[in-house]
Amino acid sequence: MPGSNAQGDLLSRLKQKNFTAAVLGLGYVGLPLAVEYAGAGVSVIGIDTDGTKIRMIRAGKSYIGDIPSETIREAVAAGRLRATSDFSALAEADTVNICVPTPLRKTKDPDLSYIVAAAEQVAKYVHKDMLIVLESTTYPGTTEEVLVPMFEKKGLKVGRDIFLAFSPERVDPGNAQFTTKNIPRVVGGVTPRCTKVATALYTGVLENVHPVSCASVAEMVKLLENTFRSVNIGLVNEIALMSDRMGIDVWEVIDAAKTKPFGFMPFYPGPGIGGHCIPLDPFYLSWKAKQYGFESRFIELAGVINGQMPHYVAGKVVDALNRFKKSVNGAKVLMLGVAYKKNISDVRESPALDILQLLVKKGARLSYCDPYVPVLDEHGIRMKAEKFSAATLRKADCVVLVTDHDRFDRRMIVRESKVVVDTRNALKGCNGKKVIKL
Numbered sequence: 001m002p003g004s005n006a007q008g009d010l011l012s013r014l015k016q017k018n019f020t021a022a023v024l025g026l027g028y029v030g031l032p033l034a035v036e037y038a039g040a041g042v043s044v045i046g047i048d049t050d051g052t053k054i055r056m057i058r059a060g061k062s063y064i065g066d067i068p069s070e071t072i073r074e075a076v077a078a079g080r081l082r083a084t085s086d087f088s089a090l091a092e093a094d095t096v097n098i099c100v101p102t103p104l105r106k107t108k109d110p111d112l113s114y115i116v117a118a119a120e121q122v123a124k125y126v127h128k129d130m131l132i133v134l135e136s137t138t139y140p141g142t143t144e145e146v147l148v149p150m151f152e153k154k155g156l157k158v159g160r161d162i163f164l165a166f167s168p169e170r171v172d173p174g175n176a177q178f179t180t181k182n183i184p185r186v187v188g189g190v191t192p193r194c195t196k197v198a199t200a201l202y203t204g205v206l207e208n209v210h211p212v213s214c215a216s217v218a219e220m221v222k223l224l225e226n227t228f229r230s231v232n233i234g235l236v237n238e239i240a241l242m243s244d245r246m247g248i249d250v251w252e253v254i255d256a257a258k259t260k261p262f263g264f265m266p267f268y269p270g271p272g273i274g275g276h277c278i279p280l281d282p283f284y285l286s287w288k289a290k291q292y293g294f295e296s297r298f299i300e301l302a303g304v305i306n307g308q309m310p311h312y313v314a315g316k317v318v319d320a321l322n323r324f325k326k327s328v329n330g331a332k333v334l335m336l337g338v339a340y341k342k343n344i345s346d347v348r349e350s351p352a353l354d355i356l357q358l359l360v361k362k363g364a365r366l367s368y369c370d371p372y373v374p375v376l377d378e379h380g381i382r383m384k385a386e387k388f389s390a391a392t393l394r395k396a397d398c399v400v401l402v403t404d405h406d407r408f409d410r411r412m413i414v415r416e417s418k419v420v421v422d423t424r425n426a427l428k429g430c431n432g433k434k435v436i437k438l
């Protein structure tokens with residue numbers, strides 16, 4: 001039973017996988033984790049405020065591309081995965097993973113409201129010997145400054161009565177090689193005992209756990225990783241813009257540069273960055289750094305350069321139409337792909353949304369194909385996907401390839417389109433006059 005020592009203390013029960021886990025937030029991060037717990041034989045309660053997700057899980061249906069419905073069905077049928085919107089189920093839990101969104105406010109300041117709302121629920125049901133791990137990406141200091149007081153107010157001392165840690169989720173949706181199970185896990189507790197208990201939690205379920213000295217280090221690890229990506233993408237986008245001006249093919253440059261066996265790692269230019277991580281996370285860090293009087297120039301600069309890419313792509317579409325003496329105003333533009341990256345359905349912060357809006361503002365008549373996104377309903381844009389076909393391609397005055405889903409037939413795109421702006425080098429090798437590369 002939770003809170004009792006009837007079956008030994010929490011640490012030994014974690015080692016024996018004899019505990020009940022709760023996962024708060026069943027999205028791209030939480031659902032795969034809940035499924036790993038169930039797969040390891042742990043009884044898991046999935047809690048989400050979104051009733052549709054709860055109903056789907058109960059019906060054995062997946063809404064995350066990487067998780068087959070079969071896996072959910074089996075876990076639910078075996079009684080290992082229970083989904084609910086009722087937070088009182090937390091009273092039964094020995095451990096809680098908080099996997100809720102961490103967006104930015106319009107001012108680019110961190111919005112911790114989801115973390116706070118989730119933690120308030122946990123605080124209602126917190127009990128002795130409970131382990132709480134925050135997985136949502138956030139600025140260094142969140143766990144200690146925001147969460148510790150919320151639980152200690154309940155009269156429970158962190159590190160003695162309850163355990164609290166931060167462990168950054170690194171899942172890469174659509175990546176079949178690296179999943180929640182085999183991506184190494186970094187864990188940092190508020191106290192050394194918290195680190196030890198949280199390490200034991202993951203060790204039983206995931207393949208590789210890397211403890212660090214404290215929660216702030218673990219929080220900073222995630223922000224270093226995502227800032228590294230944002231800055232390197234910003235750099236390569238700048239090189240792409242420069243190369244375009246100089247008449248040099250940046251894709252050929254990168255292909256050649258990556259033959260260097262050391263000291264170089266290829267990053268690729270594109271229409272802009274998207275998803276719930278790379279466009280947002282670095283600003284959590286720069287916001288926190290400002291409190292220390294520190295200005296993080298790389299982060300701001302990468303944000304500016306990456307943010308310009310949709311404008312650059314819209315300009316390329318205008319240039320492409322210009323070749324045919326056509327004005328963008330009134331032109332039929334077909335966008336291929338609206339998800340922020342290939343082979344997934346996530347459109348959060350997708351650069352496609354910006355490009356679409358920029359072109360509509362110029363008077364273009366937009367339509368799109370995306371096998372993963374049948375309906376686009378974001379930021380006031382509501383559109384239905386067109387069928388990807390030769391006829392659809394032929395109808396457009398200009399095609400702009402924004403997401404290089406494998407399901408797009410490259411040959412058909414080149415054959416049937418009047419002109420294509422290719423933002424991903426997906427049509428590599430088709431260097432006909434029809435293809436305008438980024």
Ligand SMILES: NC(=O)c1ccc[n+]([C@@H]2O[C@H](COP(=O)([O-])OP(=O)(O)OC[C@H]3O[C@@H](n4cnc5c(N)ncnc54)[C@H](O)[C@@H]3O)[C@@H](O)[C@H]2O)c1
Binds near residue numbers: 026029047053135171
């Ligand atoms: N998506 C990724 O690839 C990824 C990778 C690593 C880390 N992260 C981080 O993980 C966190 C979650 O991201 P995500 O992509 O899974 O988000 P998501 O939007 O897919 O899922 C979050 C879920 O939390 C639910 N929720 C919101 N408030 C809640 C509450 N108070 N109680 C219970 N459930 C609540 C939402 O309904 C939603 O289902 C973010 O901090 C993100 O930065 C995301």
